[in-house]
Every structure is written in C-alpha cells, then in structure tokens.
Amino acid sequence: MEIDFSQIVPSIPFILQGIGITLAFALVSAIIGLVLGSILAIFKISKVSALKWFANIYTSIFRGTPLILQLVIIYFAVPQLFQYDIPKFLAGVIAFGLNSGAYISEIIRAGIQAVDKGQQEAAEALAIPYRPMMKDIILPQAIKNILPALMNEFITLTKESAIVSVIGLMDIMRRAQIVGANTFRYFEPLLIAGFVYWVLVTCLTVLGGFLERRLRRSE
Template structure:
C-alpha cells in the first residue's frame, strides 16, 4: 500500500506540474471579439507555415496570417493541432470549421471542400543528405527509394515521375520522419514543397537541395472549409487576406519567415536543447498520464459489468459479454480511434470533443481486457469454495461478495498494473487523431529543432521511468500475494 500511495502521489505531481508549464493547452485563441469562435485545424509540424516555438506558441506563416485576418475581420478562432491527415478528416467529419495547413488547392479536394483565394504559390524541390554528392538529376534515383509526405504536392509529383525514373516511393505522415529517412540512408532523396524544404535546410536539418533553381511548379495553398458550409468564415478570410495584401502586412509576414533576412534559430547545445524542450515534454507526459488514469477508471467500470456478466449464470449475458470482448480486442486501436472520432460524427452529423473521442477509444479497448482480467481472477479461485459456501446455505451473491471477490482482487492487482502500462503506451497511438500526448509532443519539438536523437532519447527515458516504476510495483505486489 505504501508503494501504491507513492505511485499515486508521483503521478499526481507530474500531472499538476505538466498542467502548470507553458504549452499544456493545445489551443491558441485570437484576440477577443464578438460572435462565434471558429475551430481551425492545422498541422504544427510543418515549418515555416505552422509550428510550435520554444515558448509553446503556435507560429508560422499560416498562424500569423490567421491571426492577422481574424484581427482585421473581428472574429475569434481556436487552433486545433491535429496533424495534416487528421485535420483533413476532422474537416470532412465536421469536427472543425476550417483547415489552414499549407493545403494545396486541387480539383480532387474541391469536390469535398471550398477553398479560399490562394495565399501562397508553392513549388516542389528534391533534397538529399548534406554529404551526398552522387545525385544531380532524377535519373540518379533509378532503382532507389524516395521519401515523400502524404497529401503534399511533393507526393503527387514524385508519384507522377516514379515510373519514368524507376524509383520506389516511401510515404510518411510528417516532414520530420521523411527527412530522417533520408538522413539515415534508408531513402536516397525526398520531394517536398520548396519553402518547407528550404526553411529546413536553412535551419540545418541535415539535408541539401538539389538543383534549387529548377524547382518544379507546384500548387497554390488555400484555406479550406467543408463544401457549402461556413461561407461567412470563408468570406471573412478572403476579405481579410485582400486587406493584408493591400496594406503590405502580408509581405511582412512572408519576409519574417522565408525572406532573405528571415531569422535562423540559434544553435543550442544538447543539454540546453533538452532543458528548453522539457516543459513541452512534461506537458505531454502529464496528458499521457491523465488520459490513462481517466480511461482506466471507466474501463474498470465497464470491465466490472461485463466481467460479472461473463461469469454469471445467464447464458444471454455471457454471450453479450463475449461479443464485447471479441469486438474491442479484435479491432486495432488505431482503427477504433478513427471510427469513433471521425466515422461516428460524420455518420450522425455532430461534433465530438477530442477528449471524449480519446477517452472513449481507450476505455472500450482497455475495458475489453479488464473484463478478461476480472473473469480470469474470479475463475482462478477454487470452485470448491463456492460449493462449500452454498452447502452451508450462503446465497450465491453473498458468497461472491464475501468469499470469492476478495480473493480474486488479490490475484487481479498485478494484472491491473500491467494493463495500466499497456494503456499508457497505447495513448501514443492516439496522436493520429490529434491528441498531443508525450509522443506527439516529441514530434512537435523535433519539427522545430530537427534534433531527433536527443528528443526521442528523452521521450524514451520518460516512458521508461514511469513504466519501470509501475512494473516494480506490480512485481512487488505479486510477490506479496504469492507469499501471503
């Protein structure tokens, strides 16, 4: 019990600490104004258009444009840092009112979304590792692998020439993963939007551009809303954009991030980088623990209900509990997350809070496993004890409560701790629907710093420390039970 109290105190301290540091909140609000607050989805791992700075603020060309347009048109907005693919799906399922994420205007996307006037004309370039001198043209890619980011102009262009030049496409969900694949030598080159790659090279991301002056024509970026919806927001965006162009503020924003005098991040030592990144990572760890604890609380309630149904005498209830376990243990967590957060709201036309979607996903998944833990714990108690209690005239329910369950709980405690560990690790999967937990916090920091090794090492150590504590407690409880 002392170990358990120490664990609960430690977890509470981490959560409270994370809640108090900058960047714990995952939204940014424009200046107060009258009327509706619009929910805007974005991808904050796409510098220089959108990323999170060391202070935890959302910055970049898109973020500054959105802020300036909101101020010009007097409306409020809230940023939802979902990631590009999740942001697009959130817009399809009406989870957000609009998306600004360096999103190219294409004929295919026009079938589902309404786009604003173009606010940036892009282009596609190729990059290789900074010490790679063997690539000077697309012909040098023959028989090699090329990394691309899904949903981008770079992906579309690479796909259009892959057969001609005989290379294999390797898709990634964000730019940092794509760059790392090239830096590690798994892929020879990558294609990406010119301003994004040029910004990364300028920030010393370990790559260099190939034939920078010969960039391919790319698409235009636009702000998107669902087809036929939020026309007022679209009109405000277009009007505000026109006003920014006329006043010169638009050019100032571009100059700030991609002009000749654009700021270059100061070089940081390894220790300084880690210290500066700790607030964001602690915030992510706090959310990981918070979502884990809340989800397991409800999972235990669900598990108790279905667990007793599985060991009950009613065959219909046993059948229902069996179906519940089979369904939610059989569906991969990532598929369940997509279905709950994107599929259900789209089918029934309502908005689901991210918190609810994440907790519901983890609860149903963990609940199925908790059901089996409870069933196994109860059935592991010698059946002769129930028979003895019944022979003495003790009712079935009272025998379960007074005799069987107390023994089963002792057996189940280590398994509950193990399930806590599993659920804690499973929260990292929910970054696909926009949950900014520890893993996603690491991705966001890396998008700004390009320091993959250092940040992933810290993230791994954070997981390792928490999980080791939980494992030690589980082992200690198991020893006490076996000797008790």
C-alpha cells in the first residue's frame, strides 16, 4: 500500500475552497426546509382533512424515495420539461430543501404536540386567533424543545451535501474528485475531504450544544 500526500499538498487550497459552497448550500437548504417543514407541520395538525392529506402524502413521497433520485430528477428533468437550464446550485438547494422539509415537518409536528395543551386552551379562552397563537405562543416553545433535532438535521444536510457532486457542483467532494482525477491518486484527496467534513460537523455539533445550553439557561 502506497500513500503519498506530497502530490496532493499543492491542491489542498483548491479543496478547501469548497467549504464556502458546502456551508452556503447547507444553510440555504436548511432555511427552505425549515420554512416548508413549518408549513407542513401546521397542515398535519390542522383540522382540515385536505391539508393533512396533502402534508402526509408529501412526506411519504420525499421520505420514501432516495435523495439522489430527487436531485437528478430536478436537475435533468427541468430542462426537458420546461426548457430551462437550471443552475446546479439552485437544483441542489431545491432538492435538498424539499427533502429536508419532509423530515423537519415531522420534527416540528412532534414538538408542537409536545407543548402542554393548556397553552392552547388558555389562548383559545383569551380569544387569541389561531395564527397568532401558533406564531407567538406554540411555535416558539416547540422550537426550544426541538432545537437539538433541528441542529442534527442541519448537520445531516452538511454531510449529505456531498451528493451534489454528482451534478458537478464545486463543493468539497467534487473538488477532491477533480484532484484525484488530475493526480491519479484518489485516496489522499478523499481522505482530506473526509477530514474537512469531520471538522465542519464537529464545529456544528459544538455550536448546537452551546445554543442548547443557552436556551436552557433562558428558561
């Protein structure tokens, strides 16, 4: 077994340039997933059966099919169906955002249902409309309870963002693959990419723990 990083060292800055793209991609996808997941969660606890049906079918489809399949459908099918050459970044965040929304909706739904029912009963007794009640009373308490799960979803998005390398987005993984193709040495650049992802995930885990402790102290 021969391992030699000497040929890869000059390409390390090129690989590291993918960190910004990876984090931006994960952040935008998480925002889309959070907004969509919040809407779907409200649909799921709604008394309107059509909304519950739509949210449940949506979640079933996006949780029941591979993320990479959703990605390639959006990237390759959109030009065919709509004659629009969708950018790689946009295709990626749409696919990841839609997929993440399905998972986040379940997290938020569980968080909402975990809030003491007395809170909603008190709001209804005070004649507070449903939307303000959810926005100002129920959701803020639910977010506190589900922050660790939401942070874990963001960490998962950061790791799984490597999938977008299949459509050529110049993230960490794609850059490592390019270095491997140019040097005919794949183990070393992929090992470096793995180390970078590990550092990112470790930092995000520490940040999540810090936020969780801050929320506990504020209670």
